[in-house]
Amino acid sequence: xxxxxxxxxxxxxxxxxxxxxxxxxxxxxxxxxxxxxxxxxxxxxxxxxxxxxxxxxxxxxxxxxxxxxxxxxxxxxxxxxxxxxxxxxxxxxxxxxxxxxxxxxxxxxxxxxxxx
Amino acid sequence: xxxxxxxxxxxxxxxxxxxxxxxxxxxxxxxxxxxxxxxxxxxxxxxxxxxxxxxxxxxxxxxxxxxxxxxxxxxxxxxxxxxxxxxxxxxxxxxxxxxxxxxxxxxxxxxxxx
Numbered sequence: 628x629x630x631x632x633x634x635x636x637x638x639x640x641x642x643x644x645x646x647x648x649x650x651x652x653x654x655x656x657x658x659x660x661x662x663x664x665x666x667x668x669x670x671x672x673x674x675x676x677x678x679x680x681x682x683x684x685x686x687x688x689x690x691x692x693x694x695x696x697x698x699x700x701x702x703x704x705x706x707x708x709x710x711x712x713x714x715x716x717x718x719x720x721x722x723x724x725x726x727x728x729x730x731x732x733x734x735x736x737x738x739x740x741x742x743x
Numbered sequence: 744x745x746x747x748x749x750x751x752x753x754x755x756x757x758x759x760x761x762x763x764x765x766x767x768x769x770x771x772x773x774x775x776x777x778x779x780x781x782x783x784x785x786x787x788x789x790x791x792x793x794x795x796x797x798x799x800x801x802x803x804x805x806x807x808x809x810x811x812x813x814x815x816x817x818x819x820x821x822x823x824x825x826x827x828x829x830x831x832x833x834x835x836x837x838x839x840x841x842x843x844x845x846x847x848x849x850x851x852x853x854x855x856x857x
């Protein structure tokens with residue numbers, strides 16, 4: 628079974644631009660979560676999608692948004708990029724029949740976003 | 744609110760020596776606790792998890808962790824470290840009533856010297 632696939636692997640953008648990151652979960656997984664990882668703030672939860680619906684959201688501004696498609700693939704979008712948005716964005720999938728607290732999360736390798 | 748503290752930013756151990764990585768959490772009820780490992784340029788891999796029951800949990804790669812409610816701790820241990828264990832280790836806490844999100848500690852970078 629293929630793992631969680633995130634594209635692109637690296638991305639360089641300038642301030643004010645917008646960016647879209649993609650995540651393909653493990654086949655059969657219906658839940659996709661996104662996390663931001665930075666040296667200063669560590670790993671922070673962005674949001675979780677299940678069956679095309681956002682189920683939970685972290686404390687990020689509205690510039691951060693996401694969506695999930697019927698095939699469970701997910702995208703996250705960041706508009707009006709700021710320097711502080713430079714980070715590794717990790718996607719994680721799980722089956723979704725239980726909760727994240729009793730189901731194993733599988734992480735992708737992430738998209739490294741650099742904002743110049 | 745949940746929080747996780749990993750007091751050690753860096754730890755260096757000799758190959759073959761024992762290892763203990765510390766994790767303290769803050770949460771009102773019984774939390775669900777996890778340890779993840781991240782190698783450079785990679786995502787996170789689950790080492791072990793604690794939900795309930797036996798407070799000593801066995802994981803992959805020879806790791807174990809012990810849940811101590813009285814100390815609000817969930818320390819990770821390994822009796823003999825291998826050079827391939829060099830990585831960053833994250834402790835995390837979750838609870839269904841917080842919407843299934845995980846709260847991570849800041850991480851501990853493990854260096855292994857030969």
